[in-house]
Amino acid sequence: MTRLRGKASRRRWPLALLALAVLGSACTAVFSSRLTVPPAAALAAGQELLGKTTVLAIVAHPDDLEWYIGGTLRRLADNGADVQVIVSSDGEKGPNRTASPDLAATRRAEQAAAGKINGYTRIHSLALPDRGVAADPRFLPEVERIYREVRPEAVFVFDPTYPSLPYLHVDHQGSAREFLKFWRTLGAGKPPVYLFQTRRPDVAVDISGVIGTKARALAQHVSQNGGNGGGMTGFFAGSGKAVGVAYAELFRVLRE
Known part of the structure; x- marks a missing residue:
């Protein structure tokens, strides 16, 4: 009887391994990053983006812009675009590699x-609490005010639905969710929103x-990266x- 039970147990192992393999494949498909359109179509959409004349980028911390979309913003500025950005907090809870006594000011x-260096027309600094941007009642009214002042042809925010992994931050995805609540109330003719840090891209800028x-x-953010841009x-x-x-x-672009 012992030998029979042992044989039955060994037969169950391959089934368990197969189940784990299927689960692993499913997780890879869901959580890995992949282009959702052919490369040529993504690059063509990127060229369309570079034709915008006024854009607004909304981020949570200093260095978010330069890390995630700095090249695109520089190309827009080189094309003569009005590039305005909102930096919601001073990132005072981030790394302090320079041992600054006032990290927010640094x-x-x-x-x-x-x-x-990147050619931004204006930086709107909201100075909201780091790690508390999305929950702050001042965030969305300030963003709405600046949006109506700038009247952008395109907006950049983090992707709150399909963020690329593993790095997630409550201010990144949270600020995007708050902005999109407002954006969805806008009527016909509202500008497209270009979501970055996404694992389902359909737009590529060379x-x-x-x-x-x-x-x-990026190297200007010495307190964060030691100048190693x-x-x-x-x-x-x-x-x-x-x-x-x-x-x-x-x-990943949202149009309606």
Whole structure:
């Protein structure tokens, strides 16, 4: 009887392993990043984006812009676009690699320096509490006010539904959710929203020609990365490979 039970147990192992393999494949399909359109279509959509003349980017912290979409914003500025950005907090709870006695002031200065390199027309600093942006009652009214003042042809926010993993932050996805609540109340003719840090991109902007500028702008955030902006561009080489260029930034667009 013991030998029979042992044989039955061994027969169950392959079934268990098969179930784990199926589960692993399903998780990979759901949580991995993949382009949802052909590369040529994604690049064509990126060229359309680069034709916008006024854009508004909404982020949570200093360095979010330069890390995720700095190349795209630089290309827009090079095309003569009015590039306005909202930085919701000063990131005072982030790393402090320079041991600054006033990290919020340091990060504001770093953002200003990066913005000059990247050609932003204006930086709107809300100075809301780090890790409390989305929950702050002042956030959405300020964003709505600036939005109506700027009247952008395109808006950039984090992807709150399909964020690329593993890095998640309550301010990143939370601020995007709050903005999208407002955006969905707008009528016909509202601008498209380009969602970044997404694992379901359908838009690609070739940033190969401005990758050096992106790295210099990112390197201004010394308190966060020790000035090693150039060492952080490998991720965008991978995004570029997905669409057949050297470096790219990827987005998921919402139009209605």
